[in-house]
Amino acid sequence: MPRIPEAKNSILKAGERAPGFTLNTTPDQSVSLKDFLGRPVVLAFYPADWSPVCTDQMGLYAQVMPEFRRFEAEVLGISVDGIWSHLAFSKDRKLNFPLLADFEPKGAVSQAYGVYEARTGESARALFVIDKKGVIRWSYLSPDGVNPGADGILAALEKLE
Amino acid sequence: MSKTYIPPQLILPVGDRDHSMGTPEANVVLVEYGDYQCPFCGAAYPVVKRVQKELGSQLRFIFRNFPITNAHPFAEWAAETAEAAAAQGKFWPMHDFLYENQRLLGSETPFVKEEASLGLDAARVGREVAQRAYSSRIEEDFMSGVRSGVNGTPTFFINGTRYDGPAEYEELLSSLRRAAKGSGSPKK
Numbered sequence: 001m002p003r004i005p006e007a008k009n010s011i012l013k014a015g016e017r018a019p020g021f022t023l024n025t026t027p028d029q030s031v032s033l034k035d036f037l038g039r040p041v042v043l044a045f046y047p048a049d050w051s052p053v054c055t056d057q058m059g060l061y062a063q064v065m066p067e068f069r070r071f072e073a074e075v076l077g078i079s080v081d082g083i084w085s086h087l088a089f090s091k092d093r094k095l096n097f098p099l100l101a102d103f104e105p106k107g108a109v110s111q112a113y114g115v116y117e118a119r120t121g122e123s124a125r126a127l128f129v130i131d132k133k134g135v136i137r138w139s140y141l142s143p144d145g146v147n148p149g150a151d152g153i154l155a156a157l158e159k160l161e
Numbered sequence: 162m163s164k165t166y167i168p169p170q171l172i173l174p175v176g177d178r179d180h181s182m183g184t185p186e187a188n189v190v191l192v193e194y195g196d197y198q199c200p201f202c203g204a205a206y207p208v209v210k211r212v213q214k215e216l217g218s219q220l221r222f223i224f225r226n227f228p229i230t231n232a233h234p235f236a237e238w239a240a241e242t243a244e245a246a247a248a249q250g251k252f253w254p255m256h257d258f259l260y261e262n263q264r265l266l267g268s269e270t271p272f273v274k275e276e277a278s279l280g281l282d283a284a285r286v287g288r289e290v291a292q293r294a295y296s297s298r299i300e301e302d303f304m305s306g307v308r309s310g311v312n313g314t315p316t317f318f319i320n321g322t323r324y325d326g327p328a329e330y331e332e333l334l335s336s337l338r339r340a341a342k343g344s345g346s347p348k349k
Contacts, residue, residue: 056313057313059229059231059232060229060307060313062231063229063230063231064307067307093231093232094231146166146325147312147313148310149169149307149309149310149311149312150307151169151308151309151310152310154308
């Protein structure tokens with residue numbers, strides 16, 4: 001059982017070390033942040049699978065993946081949904097990157113990054129670009145109801161080079 | 162959350178490459194990033210027509226492609242079809258026809274018939290669509306949207322600033338009117 005990281009009240013900022021985590025992405029597969037040392041990582045926290053819009057944030061990132069790959073970046077989506085929801089959602093939207101279940105203890109990783117909305121019991125829409133050494137280089141908390149695009153992520157990845 | 166929130170800005174300025182309705186002298190420029198198979202874009206289509214009618218020469222409207230190909234299997238085909246029609250000077254009639262007949266996407270016959278009735282060389286359109294002749298332009302539209310903060314379809318920009326309100330008549334019209342008031346001179 002991985003150690004539960006410490007909860008934070010506000011979003012972690014550039015320059016801070018990205019808290020480590022291990023989360024399930026399928027019933028028998030887990031992903032750890034440290035698996036990606038040596039490559040940039042994009043963490044995309046979002047409130048819930050199945051938001052009722054055409055292109056949700058995750059669908060957009062799937063389509064922008066070739067751009068992310070130019071920077072050798074790994075993209076990880078994180079919400080408090082369980083693995084079965086993630087699997088169905090991922091298949092439905094043809095996602096080409098892992099969705100991680102911040103499910104048990106609920107929202108612990110979102111809390112460690114300071115992006116948990118206790119009011120709704122969901123992750124906020126928040127983005128992190130982590131460099132190859134595991135340091136946060138850009139973070140962004142989206143205003144309520146606004147779905148961030150990929151523009152900020154790409155600008156941050158460009159600056160890493 | 163953030164009180165100093167600034168919506169994303171359009172990074173590729175409106176120019177000669179764009180499909181445009183209205184005059185360059187218009188004091189409000191509305192740019193849409195859209196997908197022909199997206200039902201939300203289909204719902205926004207008559208809204209745009211209404212604000213165009215209401216604002217007349219004050220408004221210039223630009224359409225750019227943002228096909229969500231992983232969700233919409235006919236979006237790319239439709240974008241190529243509109244661009245192929247554009248190559249023969251009929252972008253807007255084909256754009257309108259696609260939105261007015263979204264439910265027919267997937268069947269080529271009604272679109273081929275429309276090409277003929279618009280006086281287009283339908284064989285040429287078919288050839289160009291099959292060759293994906295305009296894929297680089299569509300990709301350029303798409304990436305300019307991504308880099309400008311397009312986060313789904315439709316996404317609108319009013320005088321270069323992303324419009325985060327609903328794609329509904331009253332809201333869109335009042336935002337356009339506000340932008341018109343705020344701009345003394347024609348905007349790029």
